Amino acid sequence: MLKKSIYVMLMGLILMSLLAACGSKDKESSASGEEKGGDFVFASSGLYPPFNYSDNNKLVGFDVEIGTAIAKELGMNPKPVTNPWQTIIAALQAEKFDAIIGSMAITDERLKEVNFTDPYYESGAQVFVSEDNDSIKSVDDLKGKTIGVVVSSTFEENAKEYTDDVKTYDSDVTALQDLMVKGRLDAVITDQLVGMYAIKENNLKIKKVGEPIYLDQMGIAISKEDKKLLEDVNKALNTLKENGKYGEISEKYFGEDISK
Structure with missing residues (x-):
């Protein structure tokens, strides 16, 4: 009876060792997969x-x-x-x-x-105005105007070189749409590709002014x-x-x- 009990205990220990080894192997395999993927x-x-x-x-x-x-x-x-x-x-x-x-x-x-x-x-910082705005024909005409830009963008710092009246937005599209609301914005400075895409996709009645002010990488x-x-x-x-x-x-x- 004693020999039988010892045999059962030994078999149990061997089985537990095998399970622990398999578990360790699976864990290593999982960690390796995480590193690769x-x-x-x-x-x-x-x-x-x-x-x-x-x-x-x-x-x-x-x-x-x-x-x-x-x-x-x-x-x-x-x-x-x-x-x-x-x-x-x-x-x-x-x-x-x-x-x-x-x-x-x-x-x-x-x-x-x-x-x-x-x-x-690489793309350029472009000035956009409403289609019926004939008073802004170059960046020099931005002085003292109300300019819309995206908050914390490079365009915000650039706009402050021309005016103290800078309005910030979370979205360029929202800023460009505000150009069509009378008395809200005189101009928007944003990425040239973004502005041209907005004109095409959202049918905005706005236009770009001159060439890009500068290029960003x-x-x-x-x-x-x-x-x-x-x-x-x-x-x-x-x-x-x-x-x-x-x-x-x-x-x-x-x-x-x-x-x-």
């Missing part, structure tokens, strides 16, 4: 068509498709999210997402807080601590340009390759 979470304001915006409750646009293509090159699952523009850098630093892919202009001030990839496109913002991710995203971006995927996405939204 996982989510690539990237953020934008979601209020910047055609670059990032909501369509039928789904986040879409040029930035979203570029971010998705980068994730696939990295062997990761793309997960686009939105964050208010005025707090988006702070949220990146708080590790709420891996990168900002939201048409963010590379500036010296921002470079103090985050790292940027190589520029993935847009980069993908990544935390200063994550140097490996910066290197990997740059490689993925270059691959997309070389294999034609970037051009394909760009043609879809703009009818041309805006990286050139």
Whole structure:
């Protein structure tokens, strides 16, 4: 009877050891899978068509498709999210997402807080006015006028060079629509591609004034601590340009390759 009890105990210990070993193996396998895959979470304001915006409750646009293509090159699952523009850098630093892919202009001030990839496109700061506005024919005519811009954008700082009367918005489209409301705004400064897209898609009765005031280079913002991710995203971006995927996405939204 005693021998039988010892035998049962030994068999139980062996079985427990085998189960523990299997559990450990499964855990290691799962961890290894996480390292190879996982989510690539990237953020934008979601209020910047055609670059990032909501369509039928789904986040879409040029930035979203570029971010998705980068994730696939990295062997990761793309997960686009939105964050208010005025707090988006702070949220990146708080590790709420891996990168900002939201048409963010590379500036010296921002470079103090985050790292940027190589520029993935370039565009200009453009002045827009209502179709019936004949008083603003150049940037010199902006002096003392009421100018609308997106809050915490490079356009906001630029507008302050011409006037103290700057109105801020969460969305460029809302600002451009206000140009058609008498007495609300005299002009809007925004990205040239964004303004031209809004005219086409929303049938806005507005027009651009002259050539762009300046050109911005847009980069993908990544935390200063994550140097490996910066290197990997740059490689993925270059691959997309070389294999034609970037051009394909760009043609879809703009009818041309805006990286050139």
